[in-house]
Every structure is written in C-alpha cells, then in structure tokens.
Amino acid sequence: MKKILIIYYSKTKKTETVAKTLADELSAKTMEIEDLKDRYGILSNIGSIIDAIRENKTTIEPETIDLTGYDLLYIGSPTWAGKPAPAIITLIDNLKLKGKDVILFATMGHQGGSNVINRMAEKIKARGGRIINSFTIKTGGKQFNEIKEDTLKVMAEKDLKIYSMG
Numbered sequence: 001m002k003k004i005l006i007i008y009y010s011k012t013k014k015t016e017t018v019a020k021t022l023a024d025e026l027s028a029k030t031m032e033i034e035d036l037k038d039r040y041g042i043l044s045n046i047g048s049i050i051d052a053i054r055e056n057k058t059t060i061e062p063e064t065i066d067l068t069g070y071d072l073l074y075i076g077s078p079t080w081a082g083k084p085a086p087a088i089i090t091l092i093d094n095l096k097l098k099g100k101d102v103i104l105f106a107t108m109g110h111q112g113g114s115n116v117i118n119r120m121a122e123k124i125k126a127r128g129g130r131i132i133n134s135f136t137i138k139t140g141g142k143q144f145n146e147i148k149e150d151t152l153k154v155m156a157e158k159d160l161k162i163y164s165m166g
C-alpha cells in the first residue's frame with residue numbers, strides 16, 4: 001500500500017468532511033492547515049475575499065510539511081471567490097513537490113471549484129508536482145452526511161482507490 005497524506009484547509013468543516021472521508025477509505029493520514037489570520041470576525045469575509053482574489057499570502061500553521069516518505073498527496077481547499085483559500089496558496093509555495101503525485105479536491109457552495117483546481121494545479125506543476133486526478137464537491141445546502149456520501153460517490157466514479165495500491 002502506498003503512503004498517502006491528505007492536506008487540507010477548512011473554515012467551516014466541509015472540506016474537512018471530504019478529507020476525513022478520503023482518509024478513512026484510503027487508510028491515509030490527514031494534516032489540517034490552520035490560517036492564523038482572523039477569518040471569523042465581522043467583516044472578515046470581505047478581507048478573505050480580497051485576500052483570495054489577490055492571492056495574498058497569510059500566516060499558516062504548520063508553515064510547511066515534510067513530505068519525505070509519502071507516495072501520494074491529496075490537497076484540498078474550499079472555494080473563496082473562485083480561488084483557492086489563502087492558506088492553501090501559502091502552503092503550496094512552501095512545499096517541496098518535485099516528483100510528487102498529487103490529487104486535488106475543492107469544495108464550493110455552488111460554483112468555482114474547477115477554477116480552484118486549475119489554479120492549484122498550475123502552482124503545483126510549477127513546483128515539479130504531477131497532478132494525477134482531481135474532483136470538486138458542491139456543499140451548498142448540504143448536511144455533513146450528504147457531503148460524505150457525495151465524496152464516496154466521487155471516489156467510486158473516479159476509482160480513486162486504484163492510486164493507493166502498490
């Protein structure tokens with residue numbers, strides 16, 4: 001079995017639900033990236049949208065991850081104004097991705113997830129990573145158990161378990 005790490009940022013636990021479902025199914029480890037900038041206060045949504053559109057860096061914890069020994073990475077982000085969350089933009093630039101296989105996922109209320117995937121893919125390829133698959137999950141109006149079911153459905157459709165074998 002391959003050693004898999006699932007890296008994600010999640011403000012309201014939806015991307016986390018996808019990440020944890022993947023981890024359970026693939027016997028993989030998860031690593032949550034925290035954004036140390038206040039994303040919860042009044043007006044913080046406007047700041048978050050501006051940061052996402054401009055791809056402003058933020059302060060994250062952990063700042064980077066040692067990827068030695070991992071054969072496959074999943075990287076997941078929510079959609080913010082049609083862009084990856086700033087925490088994920090910041091993290092990608094700190095990772096040593098040369099020769100790494102990466103599967104991308106994005107959650108979105110209703111739209112913009114494919115743009116998130118494309119932007120993450122561009123940045124990861126520029127750092128020497130190889131995108132081998134990707135998917136988006138719509139979370140608008142859904143309960144956590146529905147997000148989990150949708151993740152299982154996408155995993156089956158895309159045959160994602162194939163990538164965890166030998």
Ligand SMILES: Cc1cc2nc3c(=O)[nH]c(=O)nc-3n(C[C@H](O)[C@H](O)[C@H](O)COP(=O)(O)O)c2cc1C
Pocket residue numbers: 009010011012013014015016045048049077078079080081082083107108109110111112113139140
């Ligand atoms: C600042 C901000 C901007 C957002 N922009 C979009 C958007 O452009 N399109 C969309 O479909 N959903 C948008 N959303 C909704 C989230 O992408 C969606 O709820 C996502 O699943 C949240 O994931 P999380 O719980 O892991 O944070 C936005 C949410 C926030 C907080």
